[in-house]
Amino acid sequence: MAAAASSTSLKHSQSPTTIPCMRHRSLSATFGVTSLSFRRSEPLYRRFVVLSMDAKPTILVAEKLGEAGVKLLKDFANVDCSYNLSPEELCTKISLCDALIVRSGTKVSREVFESSGGRLKVVGRAGVGIDNVDLAAATEHGCLVVNAPTANTVAAAEHGIALLTAMARNVAQADASVKAGKWQRSKYVGVSLVGKTLAVMGFGKVGTEVARRAKGLGMHVIAHDPYAPADRARAIGVELVSFDEAISSADFISLHMPLTPATSKILNDENFAKMKKGVRIVNVARGGVIDEDALVKALDSGIVAQAALDVFTEEPPPKDNKLVQHENVTATPHLGASTMEAQEGVAIEIAEAVVGALKGELAATAVNAPMVPSEVLIELKPFVSLSEKLGRLAVQLVAGGSGVKSVKVTYASARAPDDLDTRLLRAMITKGLIEPISSVFVNLVNADFTAKQRGLRISEERIVLDGSPESPLEFIQVQIANVESKFASALSDSGEIKVEGRVKDGIPHLTRVGSFEVDVSLEGSIILCRQVDQPGMIGKVGSILGQENVNVSFMSVGRIAPRKQAVMAIGVDEEPSKESLKRIGEISAIEDFVYLNL
Numbered sequence: 001m002a003a004a005a006s007s008t009s010l011k012h013s014q015s016p017t018t019i020p021c022m023r024h025r026s027l028s029a030t031f032g033v034t035s036l037s038f039r040r041s042e043p044l045y046r047r048f049v050v051l052s053m054d055a056k057p058t059i060l061v062a063e064k065l066g067e068a069g070v071k072l073l074k075d076f077a078n079v080d081c082s083y084n085l086s087p088e089e090l091c092t093k094i095s096l097c098d099a100l101i102v103r104s105g106t107k108v109s110r111e112v113f114e115s116s117g118g119r120l121k122v123v124g125r126a127g128v129g130i131d132n133v134d135l136a137a138a139t140e141h142g143c144l145v146v147n148a149p150t151a152n153t154v155a156a157a158e159h160g161i162a163l164l165t166a167m168a169r170n171v172a173q174a175d176a177s178v179k180a181g182k183w184q185r186s187k188y189v190g191v192s193l194v195g196k197t198l199a200v201m202g203f204g205k206v207g208t209e210v211a212r213r214a215k216g217l218g219m220h221v222i223a224h225d226p227y228a229p230a231d232r233a234r235a236i237g238v239e240l241v242s243f244d245e246a247i248s249s250a251d252f253i254s255l256h257m258p259l260t261p262a263t264s265k266i267l268n269d270e271n272f273a274k275m276k277k278g279v280r281i282v283n284v285a286r287g288g289v290i291d292e293d294a295l296v297k298a299l300d301s302g303i304v305a306q307a308a309l310d311v312f313t314e315e316p317p318p319k320d321n322k323l324v325q326h327e328n329v330t331a332t333p334h335l336g337a338s339t340m341e342a343q344e345g346v347a348i349e350i351a352e353a354v355v356g357a358l359k360g361e362l363a364a365t366a367v368n369a370p371m372v373p374s375e376v377l378i379e380l381k382p383f384v385s386l387s388e389k390l391g392r393l394a395v396q397l398v399a400g401g402s403g404v405k406s407v408k409v410t411y412a413s414a415r416a417p418d419d420l421d422t423r424l425l426r427a428m429i430t431k432g433l434i435e436p437i438s439s440v441f442v443n444l445v446n447a448d449f450t451a452k453q454r455g456l457r458i459s460e461e462r463i464v465l466d467g468s469p470e471s472p473l474e475f476i477q478v479q480i481a482n483v484e485s486k487f488a489s490a491l492s493d494s495g496e497i498k499v500e501g502r503v504k505d506g507i508p509h510l511t512r513v514g515s516f517e518v519d520v521s522l523e524g525s526i527i528l529c530r531q532v533d534q535p536g537m538i539g540k541v542g543s544i545l546g547q548e549n550v551n552v553s554f555m556s557v558g559r560i561a562p563r564k565q566a567v568m569a570i571g572v573d574e575e576p577s578k579e580s581l582k583r584i585g586e587i588s589a590i591e592d593f594v595y596l597n598l
């Protein structure tokens with residue numbers, strides 16, 4: 001963010017004459033702000049993600065989900081539980097769905113988003129790993145992705161420990177041998193865990209729980225995680241070490257990092273060569289973090305004595321997969337999250353997240369949208385609306401043919417610079433700027449992407465004001481540089497289109513156009529007229545609108561000085577006819593005017 005600008009540069013030199021119409025006054029007086037905000041209330045997130053969902057939404061559940069979760073979904077939506085769909089079938093069905101819920105077995109590819117025709121608004125991943133969802137495509141299509149990150153942590157950790165202990169004592173191989181009628185006590189002598197070093201790779205939720213349990217088994221636990229705080233590790237007696245130190249000093253390695261470009265095949269020939277001979281490896285994270293061919297070689301050469309794997313690069317792995325067939329490998333079919341308790345928890349966690357997102361709430365587990373705490377959202381709500389409207393106004397003031405490339409947003413606030421989260425506001429200004437001039441649907445998820453794609457540069461600046469920081473913001477200003485305006489008075493002294501707004505009694509107001517102060521509530525539509533200040537102008541325009549039964553909600557005149565240049569801003573509830581607008585334009589004192597839809 002740019003350094004705070006001086007507030008003096010924004011000192012207003014002209015004062016507005018504000019004439020709120022009777023209807024507005026009586027509404028405010030009778031019902032107060034609550035009634036007005038009720039009238040305007042729509043779930044906040046709806047503005048970002050789900051704009052028109054009047055009918056019951058349809059949710060496609062593409063993989064088995066716990067009953068409690070399905071019930072929650074059915075209370076709110078039409079639910080289609082269709083499992084084992086081919087990619088083609090999924091692409092066909094998706095155009096009829098508002099939300100999709102999957103586990104790790106369904107690839108939610110770019111084709112899925114493209115096939116949805118814009119209807120798919122939420123993808124719920126009933127689990128942690130979102131490597132099976134094309135996040136970039138989701139974001140580009142304005143589709144929110146939510147996951148259920150907490151409910152299967154313990155299950156995955158317990159499975160990791162189960163594999164660790166079973167591997168060390170050859171439980172699976174010995175079981176198969178006994179069932180085959182053999183009694184091979186000397187063949188299946190195991191190794192002890194107590195006193196051995198376990199390297200936990202990825203010290204997140206699962207890794208931490210594995211570490212705790214391994215400590216209880218008497219193991220010496222070290223961990224590698226470039227992003228984990230050392231004090232959290234220290235608190236449970238775990239030392240955070242470098243990648244090389246972890247893999248070279250461990251007797252056991254347990255993998256718990258996500259599959260990302262940085263972790264893909266992180267255990268490869270080069271790194272197996274750094275390990276202690278006879279190391280044992282557990283993987284309940286993702287198959288792709290191991291180079292599987294390299295692991296086969298390391299097992300054959302004895303560098304790796306044993307591996308216990310719950311996850312594979314390709315799932316299910318081909319029948320002749322060398323790892324699965326290897327006698328020193330214990331394999332399970334991606335069972336980490338598969339306990340009754342975890343599946344019930346995950347189902348509820350994802351159902352609540354998906355229903356919440358469809359209802360218009362910001363999901364706490366959103367993966368591809370900024371997280372904004374609910375108390376901040378409540379406080380910012382009127383400014384969110386103001387932001388979108390300022391964007392809409394500003395772009396409609398641009399003369400046809402001028403490309404909008406550079407927008408500066410200024411936030412004036414008495415709050416400390418780090419106490420104002422502007423991501424939401426920027427997204428809504430972007431929405432306001434782009435939607436009136438394109439067919440693109442912009443929301444919190446795809447706003448930054450869409451702006452970038454259109455070559456629209458939005459810079460932000462903070463003005464730190466003195467005074468009470470009760471309200472998060474005093475005003476927001478939107479300036480569009482290097483364009484011509486269809487309403488010349490909207491240009492500031494330095495040549496940019498400039499509009500500024502404030503929130504008054506919870507309602508967004510336009511408070512500046514160019515260098516003219518005005519005050520008009522941002523409801524309905526707005527007519528801006530440039531004129532020489534003189535008596536009777538408000539009456540003339542008002543009577544043209546009145547003859548057509550167009551209700552005026554607000555009128556305000558900003559002027560340089562009495563009888564000099566002025567801008568009249570008129571808020572109207574209904575859209576005036578072309579004829580009325582033409583008649584307004586023909587009033588002799590009116591030099592220029594523009595009609596703006598909000």
Ligand SMILES: NC(=O)c1ccc[n+]([C@@H]2O[C@H](COP(=O)([O-])OP(=O)(O)OC[C@H]3O[C@@H](n4cnc5c(N)ncnc54)[C@H](O)[C@@H]3O)[C@@H](O)[C@H]2O)c1
Nearest residue numbers: 129156202203204205206225227256257258284285336337
């Ligand atoms: N087998 C299963 O059924 C099962 C169940 C649950 C989770 N998982 C998988 O386990 C993994 C961890 O899940 P979680 O809930 O603990 O996630 P998490 O996000 O809480 O933890 C992941 C940790 O990995 C760390 N990390 C990222 N890049 C790293 C790197 N290059 N090296 C080391 N650490 C790195 C992160 O900082 C984070 O602390 C995920 O891949 C998830 O999909 C599998």
Ligand SMILES: O=C(O)[C@H](O)COP(=O)(O)O
Nearest residue numbers: 103104126127128129337
């Ligand atoms: O990432 C996860 O949450 C686990 O891998 C669980 O996957 P699943 O939902 O397919 O069991």
